[in-house]
Amino acid sequence: MTERLAARPSTGSTAAMVVLLALLATAVWAFADLRINVATFVDGAARAAEFAERTFPLDFPPPGEILRLCGQTLAIVVLATLLSTILSVPLALLAAANTTPARSARFGARALIVVARAVPDVVLAIVFVRVFGIGALTGVLAMGLHSIGMIGKMYADAIEQIDDGPPTALRATGATRLQQIAGGVLPPVLPAFVAVGLHRLDINLRVSVVLGFVGVEGIGYAIAESLRVLDYQRGIALALVVLGLCIVVELISGAIRTALLGRGERTRFARKPAPRNDEELGVDADLTRDPRLRSAAALVEGLVSPPWTARRISSTAYGLVTALVVVASMSASGVAPLELLGALPRVVAGLGLFFPPDGGGILALLFAELLVTIKIALAATLIGVVLSLPIGALAARNVAPSPQIAQAARLVILTIRGIPELILAIVFVVITGLGEVAGAVALGVGAVGLLGKLVADSLEEVDPGPERALTATGATRTQVFFAATVPAGVRALVAHVLYLLDTNIRAATLLGIVGAGGIGFYLLNASRVLEFGVVTTILLMVFCTVMLVELLAIWLRGRF
Amino acid sequence: MSPAAVVELTGVTKRFGPDVLGLDDVSLSVAAGEVVVLLGLSGSGKSTLLRHVDGLQMPTSGGVRVLGVDVPTAGGRELRMLRRRIGFVFQQFDLVGSRTVLENVCTGALGRLRGPRLGLPTYPRGLRREALEHLDRVGLADRAFQRADTLSGGQQQRVAVARALMQRPEVPLADEPVASLDPESSAQVMDLLKTISRENSLTVLCSLHQVDLALGWGDRIVGLRTGRTVLDLPTDGLDRDQVMAVYSRVGADASALLTTAG
Ligand SMILES: Nc1ncnc2c1ncn2[C@@H]1O[C@H](COP(=O)(O)OP(=O)(O)O)[C@@H](O)[C@H]1O
Numbered sequence: 001m002t003e004r005l006a007a008r009p010s011t012g013s014t015a016a017m018v019v020l021l022a023l024l025a026t027a028v029w030a031f032a033d034l035r036i037n038v039a040t041f042v043d044g045a046a047r048a049a050e051f052a053e054r055t056f057p058l059d060f061p062p063p064g065e066i067l068r069l070c071g072q073t074l075a076i077v078v079l080a081t082l083l084s085t086i087l088s089v090p091l092a093l094l095a096a097a098n099t100t101p102a103r104s105a106r107f108g109a110r111a112l113i114v115v116a117r118a119v120p121d122v123v124l125a126i127v128f129v130r131v132f133g134i135g136a137l138t139g140v141l142a143m144g145l146h147s148i149g150m151i152g153k154m155y156a157d158a159i160e161q162i163d164d165g166p167p168t169a170l171r172a173t174g175a176t177r178l179q180q181i182a183g184g185v186l187p188p189v190l191p192a193f194v195a196v197g198l199h200r201l202d203i204n205l206r207v208s209v210v211l212g213f214v215g216v217e218g219i220g221y222a223i224a225e226s227l228r229v230l231d232y233q234r235g236i237a238l239a240l241v242v243l244g245l246c247i248v249v250e251l252i253s254g255a256i257r258t259a260l261l262g263r264g265e266r267t268r269f270a271r272k273p274a275p276r277n278d279e280e281l282g283v284d285a286d287l288t289r290d291p292r293l294r295s296a297a298a299l300v301e302g303l304v305s306p307p308w309t310a311r312r313i314s315s316t317a318y319g320l321v322t323a324l325v326v327v328a329s330m331s332a333s334g335v336a337p338l339e340l341l342g343a344l345p346r347v348v349a350g351l352g353l354f355f356p357p358d359g360g361g362i363l364a365l366l367f368a369e370l371l372v373t374i375k376i377a378l379a380a381t382l383i384g385v386v387l388s389l390p391i392g393a394l395a396a397r398n399v400a401p402s403p404q405i406a407q408a409a410r411l412v413i414l415t416i417r418g419i420p421e422l423i424l425a426i427v428f429v430v431i432t433g434l435g436e437v438a439g440a441v442a443l444g445v446g447a448v449g450l451l452g453k454l455v456a457d458s459l460e461e462v463d464p465g466p467e468r469a470l471t472a473t474g475a476t477r478t479q480v481f482f483a484a485t486v487p488a489g490v491r492a493l494v495a496h497v498l499y500l501l502d503t504n505i506r507a508a509t510l511l512g513i514v515g516a517g518g519i520g521f522y523l524l525n526a527s528r529v530l531e532f533g534v535v536t537t538i539l540l541m542v543f544c545t546v547m548l549v550e551l552l553a554i555w556l557r558g559r560f
Numbered sequence: 561m562s563p564a565a566v567v568e569l570t571g572v573t574k575r576f577g578p579d580v581l582g583l584d585d586v587s588l589s590v591a592a593g594e595v596v597v598l599l600g601l602s603g604s605g606k607s608t609l610l611r612h613v614d615g616l617q618m619p620t621s622g623g624v625r626v627l628g629v630d631v632p633t634a635g636g637r638e639l640r641m642l643r644r645r646i647g648f649v650f651q652q653f654d655l656v657g658s659r660t661v662l663e664n665v666c667t668g669a670l671g672r673l674r675g676p677r678l679g680l681p682t683y684p685r686g687l688r689r690e691a692l693e694h695l696d697r698v699g700l701a702d703r704a705f706q707r708a709d710t711l712s713g714g715q716q717q718r719v720a721v722a723r724a725l726m727q728r729p730e731v732p733l734a735d736e737p738v739a740s741l742d743p744e745s746s747a748q749v750m751d752l753l754k755t756i757s758r759e760n761s762l763t764v765l766c767s768l769h770q771v772d773l774a775l776g777w778g779d780r781i782v783g784l785r786t787g788r789t790v791l792d793l794p795t796d797g798l799d800r801d802q803v804m805a806v807y808s809r810v811g812a813d814a815s816a817l818l819t820t821a822g
């Protein structure tokens with residue numbers, strides 16, 4: 001920390017500065033070129049009034065129907081996420097440098113993960129609707145396979161971060177490779193695995209709404225149906241239900257994640273706990289001196305199973321609830337495990353349709369539209385940054401003027417996170433009309449949910465040492481913020497912003513589907529008319545763009 | 561080249577990349593029942609030597625024979641069977657922190673079991689009972705169902721010893737087993753290692769940092785410097801200064817030492 005504050009700017013960081021400024025300039029140009037300005041919104045005001053008129057009073061379906069729709073959506077999302085985690089574990093073990101059996105296996109697994117991430121779930125859903133028809137199975141497979149792109153990568157990263165001591169110790173006992181993995185690799189990564197799965201569950205819940213538009217059952221499907229017949233009263237009411245559902249699920253999964261990883265370990269987990277003194281250890285009180293465990297007595301009784309302590313009861317309860325949720329999801333969605341297995345060969349056949357790539361005679365047009373998508377993503381990122389910095393800073397407990405303000409700002413972020421981007425896009429399409437502006441503004445506002453949280457979290461994680469030192473010199477709160485908190489956060493911010501740009505390019509592609517401009521429209525179109533070769537071409541174009549952004553992020557990371 | 565040698569290294573050289581030499585032409589023969597202590601500055605090659613004995617690393621050149629097995633040419637299964645008979649205690653204990661103490665001890669029996677195991681109930685009852693006996697042996701039976709990372713360093717190392725005992729080792733190896741411990745825990749762990757090896761007349765290879773501990777336990781002391789053996793003498797009649805010379809930073813007298821030794 002202190003070394004970095006003292007570091008002189010090198011030529012490398014000057015180049016990085018130039019690149020960042022160029023990126024910023026391009027974003028500003030994109031923003032202006034898309035004509036995102038007050039006039040658009042003034043025009044939109046009239047339309048918004050009309051929109052309000054057609055939306056209110058909201059028309060909620062009966063509670064029973066709401067519960068049924070929510071149950072259906074949750075069931076599909078749970079099964080999809082479960083499928084994805086189950087497939088991701090072996091894939092991640094192959095992809096991680098410290099567990100892979102061979103270099104070629106590692107490369108193959110990494111490639112599969114990248115491909116899974118590159119093919120959007122919506123596209124998969126369109127294909128699977130062809131193969132399996134409208135229903136739950138389509139959604140489970142589409143989200144389940146696409147999620148491997150994120151879950152598999154994060155699992156592999158988690159595996160690569162573990163301390164290799166315990167697996168080596170098992171190797172030294174004569175354990176096989178598989179025994180080393182089960183005994184020495186899985187235990188330390190298990191909490192992270194569950195946390196990543198829960199995180200993806202939140203994301204998939206939002207995604208499921210989009211999938212409703214291409215024929216996946218559940219609440220998204222009901223929204224799509226309502227909007228198709230311009231029944232905004234019902235459509236927006238259902239959108240509010242989704243919002244509530246997202247927030248509830250996010251709160252539950254967040255609580256479980258915190259319980260698993262602890263507050264301070266949101267972003268990283270400890271490599272190796274330092275050996276500590278006996279006194280300062282928070283040992284389960286029932287366990288320390290169970291009289292039955294007094295050695296001799298224990299041996300006589302042959303007590304070789306752990307006693308039922310509060311901790312064991314609660315972890316068993318967690319396990320039972322999870323099993324119950326899975327079984328309930330299977331019965332609610334009507335997707336049986338065997339059916340899933342049987343579907344996999346047909347999935348592979350379905351994916352075969354995508355080859356070879358094909359320009360469909362509109363390659364020039366596609367490139368022009370790709371540019372529009374990139375412009376949308378850049379403008380959205382700019383909007384997102386401009387909105388997220390103040391909101392995120394206010395949400396950080398060590399920066400906010402008062403705890404109440406921090407809480408309020410966190411609530412704003414949580415609410416925005418809860419709104420599926422698609423709903424935002426629909427609202428802005430209504431307000432600003434079809435086109436790029438709606439897409440950019442929807443993504444920009446939606447970005448606050450992600451970037452605002454990242455900003456707040458990184459600010460809170462900043463080493464409090466220099467801050468305290470400055471406060472001790474009598475610096476004001478603002479002085480402390482700019483002199484100590486900001487420099488430490490800049491590095492993280494740059495990484496987050498590029499990550500946001502990356503997600504926005506992908507998301508901007510998908511939003512084209514609801515008429516928010518860019519190449520996404522052609523993606524949807526090509527899927528609808530079964531020109532899967534064109535779909536592949538578009539996906540490759542988007543993929544290359546995203547890769548360029550990721551390379552840029554890696555290059556910048558070494559320079560800050 | 562005594563026929564009774566349990567561990568036999570002949571001219572072992574290990575290179576890590578073009579200019580890093582881990583071991584440089586090391587020859588060493590350990591007879592059954594002998595306790596050999598390895599001494600040397602950090603980076604002198606102690607861990608590398610021990611890992612070669614266990615087949616965790618393979619020599620760039622030279623021969624490694626342990627318990628009649630030719631390590632460099634041994635197949636995967638043969639190596640696993642060999643490691644099962646060896647046993648290894650590491651400086652950092654290397655327990656699986658999130659699992660119970662008893663499960664950690666049970667992992668010492670993995671070499672005897674088929675298939676992967678995750679969770680205490682996946683180990684046979686008889687095996688768990690055996691593990692509890694070993695835990696009792698190291699004085700920690702009452703900690704059996706705690707998470708391993710809730711123990712102090714000294715306790716963790718005793719659990720690691722119990723895990724090695726679970727293998728019923730013939731040639732236990734220990735790599736600076738007390739380097740991360742406070743003096744009191746060190747004494748406890750060292751006592752444990754000494755008693756166990758003496759009671760079962762085991763052949764032991766152990767690297768240490770403390771000359772006094774080495775003189776008090778070893779039958780023989782082997783000094784390493786930059787991957788080379790610079791001392792190899794029985795402890796009987798060895799004086800402290802001779803041993804301390806291993807640690808002197810001047811390399812010139814290394815060969816002189818060997819000649820006096822021979
Ligand atoms: N896996 C490795 N890769 C590269 N160099 C290594 C590796 N293991 C050990 N070395 C090097 O080999 C030498 C001996 O290391 P080591 O056996 O760990 O010494 P000691 O245990 O005596 O401290 C050191 O120079 C060390 O840097």
Ligand SMILES: [Mg+2]
Nearest residue numbers: 606607735736
């Ligand atoms: Mg060492």
